[in-house]
Amino acid sequence: MQHETGRKGWDTSYEWKIILVLSLTFGLVGLDRFILPVLFPAFMKELDLSYQDLGNLVGILAIFWGISAFAMGLLSDRIGRRKVLIPAVIIFSLMSAFSGMAGGLVSLLLIRAVMGLAEGPVASTGVAVAVEASHPKRRGMNNGIFQCMISLFGNAIGPIIATQLLLVTDWRTVFMLVGIPGLVMAAAMFFLVREPAHHVADGAPLARAGFVDLFRHRNLPLAMFTLMCAMGGVFVMGAMMPNYLTDYLHLSLQDMGFVTSAIGFGGCIGQFAMPALSDFFGRKLVTLASYILAAIFTYLFTQAGAGSLATLFWLLFFAALFNFSALAILAGPVAAEAAPVGMVASAAGLVIGAGEIFGGGVAPVIAGRIAASSGIQHVFGFTIASLVLGFVIALFLRETAPRKTGIS
Template sequence: MFLGSLSDRIGRRKVLIPSLIFFSLASGVSGLAGGFMSLLLIRGVMGVAEGAFCPTSFAAVAEASKPSRIGFNQGLQQSMFALFGLGFGPFIAAWLLSFTTWRGVFLLVTVPGLILSALIWMCIRDRTPAATQSDSVSHRPSEPSASIGQVLKVRNVRIGMLGLLCAMCGIFTLAAFAPLYLTEHLHLDAWAAASAASAIGFGGFAGQWILPTLSDIYGRRPMAILGFLGGAIFVFAFINTGASILPLFGTLFGATVCSFGLLSLISGPIAAESAPPGMVSTAAGLIIGVGEVFGGGLALVVAGYLIATYGIQSMLYLALGGLAIGVLLMFFLKETAPRKLAITD
C-alpha cells in the first residue's frame, strides 16, 4: 500500500530491483532460520518486498503495453503466479527435495530471483514523468501527479478495493482450506485430494490470463460481473459435489478461473486505467493492499472461526458470500476499457 506509490515518484527500476533482490535473499536466508520466530521475521521481510514488487511491476507492464492489450499483457504476467506458485511449484519443490533438504530448497530458489534482478536492470527503462502521463494507458493529458487522497476519491479505486477483498475471500479460502476439506470432510485419500486440489493452480493460471484478455474485447465491467457470478456458481456447485475426483476438479477449476481472473483484472487493467496520471502503481498498491490485509488476512481468521464452530464445510459459504457480494459491487464499476470507450464515443 505504501511502497507501490514510491515507484510513481522515484521510478520503477529503483523499486523493482531492490525489492526482488531483498525477496530472493530473504528466501535463501529462510533456509538458515533456527526457529519459528526468526523464520516468521524473515518471511515478513519477504512479504514487504513482494508488496513493493507487485504493484510496481503491474504499472511497468501497463506503461509498456498498447492500450488495447493491457488486459492480455497484465493477465499473462500475473498468471505466472498461479502456474508456477500453485501449479508447478509443489512438483518443483518435491523434485528438489529428492537431492537436498528443505533448507537447501530455500537457498536454491534464491538464484532465479537474482538472475531476474539483473535482467530487469538491463531491460527495463524508466519512462520520464511527461511520457508516463501523456502516453499512459488511457492517453490522458499531462498534469501533476495526484496524492494518495485523490486516488482514493476515484470511484473505481474504492470499488476495486472492496471487489478485490470479495475475490480474495474466494481465492484464499479455497487455496488454504480446500485440500483439508477434500481429506477431512470428503475423506479422499492423499493422491485423490492432491489431484483435485491441483485445479487451484491450473485454474488460477487460466483465469488470470483469460479474464483480463476477454475484458480487452468485451469491457472490464461485464467481465468483472461475469467473473464474480461464475465464481459464485462454481463454488455452489463445488459445495454440492460428492467425493468424485473429476467433478471436484472441474468445479474447483471453474471457481479458481473466476476468482484468480478477478484478482488479475481488478489489480491490473482496472487499476491502471482508473488511476490519475502518474499514479498507476499507487492505485494498484492500494487495491492489492486492502485485498491482502482483509481478504488474505481477516478472511482466513473468519474462516478459521467458522471451521472451529460449524465444521470444515462452512468455510465454503464464506467464499460463496464474498463472490456473491462482488457481483453487486461490480454493477457500480465505471467502464475503462479503451475499445469499449471508443465504441461508446
C-alpha cells in the same frame, strides 16, 4: 503512457520483452508465496503448528504485502521503478530460502512478514511497468499475461513440484530451492527495466497528482472493496485447500498436490483469458460474470466427495478460473485506467493493498478460526459469501475499457 523510446512508434519489442520478464518474476512470487500451504501438512507436526497458525502465516504475509504494495508503489511513482522493483525481487527470493531454516512459528511469522514487504512492490510496481509498456488496446491482455503467472507457478506447477520433491528430500530443502530463480530474474531486470517517459504538456512537466486525487474516479474505491471479496475467495481457497483435501477428504499428499494444482491451472487461464476478453467486452461485464460463475463452481466443489479426483480437479479448476479472473481485471486494468497521470503504481498499490489486507490477510485468519472451531469443511461457505458480495459491489463500476469508451 507511451515509452520515451517509442515516441515515433510504439516500442513493441520492449513491450514483449518486459512482459516476459515481469511474468516470470511474478510467477516466482507466486511460487515462493503459495508453496507454504502445500508444504504445511509435511511440517505442521514437526513445528507443532495448528490450522490457526496456518491462517496466521498466510495472513501476515498478505497484510504486509498490502501495506507495501501501496507504500512502495507510491515511492516508485516518485523515485522510479528500478530502485523499488529490483531490490524487492532480491529480498523476497532470500526470504523464501530462509523459510527453510525456520525453527518454529515466531521465526516463520517474521520471515513471511518480510517476504510480504518485498513481494507487495512486485505486484503494484509490476502493474505500472506493464501498463506503461503496453499499447492501450493490449493493457488487459498484457496485464493478464503478467498476473496469470502467479497462478501458474504458485498454484499449478508449485504443488506438483513441491509434493514430488518431498518424495526425495525434506521440506526445508524445498523452500531453499525455490528461492534461487528469483535472484536470476533480478539480474535480468537490472539490464532490461526502463523508467517511464516524463509526461509533459506544452514542454513543461505536468503537476503531480496528490493522494486525494486517487479517489476522484469512483472505480478506485469500488475496486478496493470488491477486490477484497475476490481475494478473500482466492486466498482462503489457496490456504485451506491442502489440509481440506488431506484431513477432510483423506487424500494422499500426492493426490492432494494434483487436485490443488487445479487452482493454479484454472487461475492462470482465468487471469490471462478474461482480462483479454475484457478488452473487447468491457471490464464491468466480465468482472460480474466472473464473480457469479466463481461462486457457483465453488459451491459445486463443496458438494463433491473424494470419490473422483477428476471431478474435484475440474470443479476446482473452474472455481479458480473465474475467481482469479475477477482479481486480475480489478487489480490490473480497472485500477490503472482509474489512475491519475503519473500515479499508476500508487493506484494499483492502493487497490491491491486493500484487497491483500482483508482478502489475503484477515480472511485466512477468519477461515482458520472457522476451521479450528467448526471444521475445515465449513470455510468455503465464507468464500462463497465473499464472492456474492463482490458481485454486488461490482455492479456500480464504471466501464473504462478503451475499445468500449473510445478513450485511450
